[in-house]
Amino acid sequence: xxxxxxxxxxxxxxxxxxxxxxxxxxxxxxxxxxxxxxxxxxxxxxxxxxxxxxxxxxxxxxxxxxxxxxxxxxxxxxxxxxxxxxxxxxxxxxxxxxxxxxxxxxxxxxxxxxxxxxxxxxxxxxxxxxxxxxxxxxxxxxxxxxxxxxxx
Numbered sequence: 001x002x003x004x005x006x007x008x009x010x011x012x013x014x015x016x017x018x019x020x021x022x023x024x025x026x027x028x029x030x031x032x033x034x035x036x037x038x039x040x041x042x043x044x045x046x047x048x049x050x051x052x053x054x055x056x057x058x059x060x061x062x063x064x065x066x067x068x069x070x071x072x073x074x075x076x077x078x079x080x081x082x083x084x085x086x087x088x089x090x091x092x093x094x095x096x097x098x099x100x101x102x103x104x105x106x107x108x109x110x111x112x113x114x115x116x117x118x119x120x121x122x123x124x125x126x127x128x129x130x131x132x133x134x135x136x137x138x139x140x141x142x143x144x145x146x147x148x149x150x151x152x
Contacts (some may be wrong), residue, residue, distance in 0.1 A: 029139065031072065037080040040071040043091055044076025044110030045128060046083055054081055056110035059103065059124045061142070066126055066144035067104045068113070070137070086139050094131035101127045101136055104144075112137070 020110035037053035040046065045067040046054040069085035094102070096116035105111035105125045112128055126144040129137050 009118035022105055025093065027088030027090065029084045032083050033080050033087055034083060036071075036075045036079060039077050040075040041080055042074050043112075044067065044071045045069070045104050045112050046071060046081070046110070048119060051095070055081060057090065057104050057126075058109040063145075064109070065104065065124050065147055067128055067141060069139060069141065070128070071110075074135060076080070085141065088132060088136055089139055090134070090136045092131075092135055092137055096132050097131045098133055100131050102129050102131055103127055114150070141145055 006079040035050070035053045036043040036046075037049055037051060038055040040054070045057040046055040046069060046115070047065055047067050049055045054068075054071075055064070058064040070089055071077075072082045072084050072089065075081040085130045092102075092112070094100075094114055100114050102112050102114055104124075106123045107113075114131060124144040124146050127140070127142040129141070131137040141150065
């Protein structure tokens with residue numbers, strides 16, 4: 001697959017839970033396949049860079065945002081990554097945070113966190129979904145907002 005080419009995949013069976021090679025369980029979701037310009041771990045939040053490839057998202061700067069979804073498999077740089085953009089993804093640890101909004105981390109590239117934290121100048125806030133249960137994320141990607149209200 002050439003850089004910048006996106007292949008769209010959709011699964012519809014809400015009751016299904018497929019477990020992939022990285023032990024990430026997948027419920028009903030929408031996925032895309034796109035070349036990665038970064039080494040991704042399964043469940044890393046990603047954004048599309050200027051070259052039309054995905055990289056790990058981080059909410060500390062607009063240049064590494066907005067997130068478009070999470071990787072469903074570990075992927076090496078230059079390979080095609082499968083990215084869940086909407087739906088249920090399992091494999092997280094949201095113990096104590098079920099039902100709460102989940103954000104792109106400003107501290108760790110690719111991480112998501114149930115803690116929005118204190119937003120400092122230049123950081124963005126982006127909700128990627130809600131903790132569906134202790135291990136599940138219901139992906140509902142929202143806009144990335146900068147302190148002061150600018151949207152990305």
